[in-house]
Amino acid sequence: MERRDIAVIGGGLAGTATAIALARAGFDTVLVAPPGSPDKRTTALIGSSMTFLSRIGLEHAVRAVSEPLAVMRLIDDTDRLFRAPTVEFKASEIDLPAFGYNVLNADLADVLDKAAGNEKHLERIESAATDFTVDADRATVSLADGSHLSVCLVVAADGRKSAMREAAGITTRGWRYPQTAMVMNISHAVPHHSVSTEFHTRTGPFTQVPMPGRNSAIVWVEKPERAELYVDLKTEKLERIIEDKMHSILGKVSLETEIQAFPLSGASVDRLIGERIALVGEAAHVFPPIGAQGLNLGLRDCAVLLDCLEESRDDPGRRATLRRFEAKRRTDVTSRTLGVDALNRSLLTDFLPVQFGRSVGLTAMASSSVLRRFAMREGVSPGAGVFGLPKPLRQWAHRQHAMGDEV
Numbered sequence: 001m002e003r004r005d006i007a008v009i010g011g012g013l014a015g016t017a018t019a020i021a022l023a024r025a026g027f028d029t030v031l032v033a034p035p036g037s038p039d040k041r042t043t044a045l046i047g048s049s050m051t052f053l054s055r056i057g058l059e060h061a062v063r064a065v066s067e068p069l070a071v072m073r074l075i076d077d078t079d080r081l082f083r084a085p086t087v088e089f090k091a092s093e094i095d096l097p098a099f100g101y102n103v104l105n106a107d108l109a110d111v112l113d114k115a116a117g118n119e120k121h122l123e124r125i126e127s128a129a130t131d132f133t134v135d136a137d138r139a140t141v142s143l144a145d146g147s148h149l150s151v152c153l154v155v156a157a158d159g160r161k162s163a164m165r166e167a168a169g170i171t172t173r174g175w176r177y178p179q180t181a182m183v184m185n186i187s188h189a190v191p192h193h194s195v196s197t198e199f200h201t202r203t204g205p206f207t208q209v210p211m212p213g214r215n216s217a218i219v220w221v222e223k224p225e226r227a228e229l230y231v232d233l234k235t236e237k238l239e240r241i242i243e244d245k246m247h248s249i250l251g252k253v254s255l256e257t258e259i260q261a262f263p264l265s266g267a268s269v270d271r272l273i274g275e276r277i278a279l280v281g282e283a284a285h286v287f288p289p290i291g292a293q294g295l296n297l298g299l300r301d302c303a304v305l306l307d308c309l310e311e312s313r314d315d316p317g318r319r320a321t322l323r324r325f326e327a328k329r330r331t332d333v334t335s336r337t338l339g340v341d342a343l344n345r346s347l348l349t350d351f352l353p354v355q356f357g358r359s360v361g362l363t364a365m366a367s368s369s370v371l372r373r374f375a376m377r378e379g380v381s382p383g384a385g386v387f388g389l390p391k392p393l394r395q396w397a398h399r400q401h402a403m404g405d406e407v
Helices: 013-024 047-055 059-063 105-117 163-167 224-231 235-245 294-310 319-348 352-367 369-380 391-402
Strands: 003-009 029-032 042-046 066-069 071-076 087-090 100-104 122-125 129-134 139-143 148-156 172-188 195-201 204-211 215-222 253-255 260-269 277-279
Touching (some): 003 013, 003 139, 013 047, 013 122, 013 148, 013 294, 029 148, 042 105, 042 204, 047 059, 047 100, 059 100, 059 105, 066 204, 100 105, 100 204, 105 122, 129 163, 148 163, 163 277, 172 224, 215 224, 215 235, 235 253, 277 319, 294 319
Parallel strands (some): 003 029, 003 148, 029 122, 071 195, 148 277
Antiparallel strands (some): 042 100, 066 100, 071 087, 129 139, 139 148, 172 260, 195 204, 204 215
16 A cells, blocks of 8 residues: 555545645645535635635636625624624725635636646545544545555545544534525626625624626525525515615625525534644534635635645654644634624624624724724734734735736
């Protein structure tokens, strides 16, 4: 049985990006994943995600099929006693041409698949990984087709029901919210001008995210019983409701895709590593579709893992290397998990002190450019709020300005 450096298990967006990055860094990499199905949802790739894609040479290909996010607007549509003013976050306030880019997951997958096919250090095996075992200096991965792989390191990117995580004995804590997320794409009469608008409602966020042309993605969080009714509505009626939910800011809307509905849930793990295994993406953390955290957090996992492994080329699965990876990722993962959970629950509660606190916080950001800039820097690059944007992100911004981005 031939021994390889690294096996990346899972062919989703985070897994494929990780495999490409490791192969381009010179690691003998195997990507183990059965063929996937097209995903009509979109992902907003924020700042640090774009710098990672630039690092692995895919930024231009992704930008060619995506829409810049120049402004992010928050509107309090709760109709409660304490209502916050509208807050607009403009990328230009922190010297960026855009916070990031919104891309169809299917288009991003195409970019990644083409890049993976051109990597000389990357082999793709279209089978599922079912188990793995570990001895002193290697891990053996068992595949559904009966074959086995011997590797120094297993990177588990096989999603929220990760078989590799389970095989490693890493425990998961999951939770559910009393909400359903409905996802769809629309076209509209009025241009969006690269502005994303998030309406905070009593049942959760209703978010419009710009796509190329006069198109947008919608993420609509509702009570499960209402979501069931909306999914079964006639198209014309649903289009009118969506326009009303957006207060007609984009004029008449038309549905371009069927609605996909998902119960909202979250999950965290007790550790991000095990013996010769590291977790990335949804194998490591599960988020509801709020605040564009899911894939962005997964790509930060990829970037940090790559940094750590480049310092341990002789044995990528060394315990000290994996401990360093976990130490660098734990704070970011924990803080984002708590932040998204708190934001979502603050919209659901009728407890007046919570409503008041949320209103005060948004009012402060609306009136203070210092607080807005802090929040924006922290959003595009965790830890950058106090000290400003890191050098790679500043370099990315300079390149965008030099290319004359119009956003």
